[in-house]
Amino acid sequence: MDKNRTEGAKNQVKGTAKEVAGKVTGNTGKEVEGKVQKGVGKAQSAVGKSRDEARTHR
Template sequence: MNKDQVKGRTEEAKGKAKEIAGKVTGNKKLEREGKVQNTAGKVQSKYGDTKEKLKK
């Protein structure tokens, strides 16, 4: 695993937590922030996955 994979998956988890917290509390802003952070994390982890595949 490379740093992009780790950081991306960490951001995905934090974003998902924010999204759920926003839904539970009815805070639409927090929910949107969570979705954006989750998506950004997915992009970064996919980038890391691609880098790993290219190494092999």
């Protein structure tokens, strides 16, 4: 498994936690920061998935 997939998953979890914390506390900045980090994690996971697929099709 590509490192980007695991790092991406980690970023998605951290982003979700920040987003929820922001919603609960009313901290809009933290909520937005969480959404951004979650998006970065999804993109990073997609890159890792593509790399894994490229390796298997060699």
